[in-house]
Amino acid sequence: MRRAGWERRLSAAVRDWEDRPFAWGTADCLGFCRAVARSMTWEDPIPGLPDYGSEYGAAKVLVSLGFDSIEALVDAHLARLPVAGARRGDWVMTACEGAMPGAMGVVTGRYAQHMGRNGLVRRPVLTAEAAWRID
Template identity: 35%
Template sequence: MQRLPDWEARLAAYLEPLRARPFEWGRHDCCAFTFGAVEAMTGVDAMAEYRGRYRTARGSVRALRRIGAGTLEASVDAKFARIGAGLAQRGDIVMSSGLLGICLGRFLVAVGSEGAREGLVRIDRARWVDPIAWRVPFAG
């Protein structure tokens, strides 16, 4: 799995319609959003085995235990190379306080809420808590 030559345009096109989409387990949660972004950039659905397999928080935990490596962190480790969070670049996967999202330079973009608004939120790099990052590989 590698980023396609036009990955930045693909990522931007993926993000735009999701800006105000509310959270929904299994369809628009942090995992589904993040791996949808990875699919947009690479053309590979790294979450295929999870799609349609959970609709609740409890169901997501069960799916990670049954299909994945037990936890979200371990399941991402099984698919992507971990990097130092300080090295995360635009398009890499980042977890902060257990929330998974995509690095957009100075920000982590993830599904969440700000006040009454639901949809994509930006978390400034300086506010990342116990961050973990994984590289989404570039071609050659």
């Protein structure tokens, strides 16, 4: 559940990640989303995720947990909603290049923040392929 003052904590968490360079397992898209959600709700929506340090390691973790994609992992923990219904703090997935299709991001208004190579990048929410509610 979103705690009182979640809006302020959402903004602060996004600012904390603005210039953080991408790093698998410590500063990647799912790590960013989980950190923002923890700041808003005081709980990790995907607890107990094993450590990994590469794209291959992330894919290996997904398989070891019985999932074939990040989307399936998130589906197992969060309620999906229509992309047009996503509000500030919710998560979205947008297509990206690489072996792990789909970059997770956090909605901050009309745009969602996603981890880029050198920090956060903004993408229009309505270009997302999927969305999940963070309560």
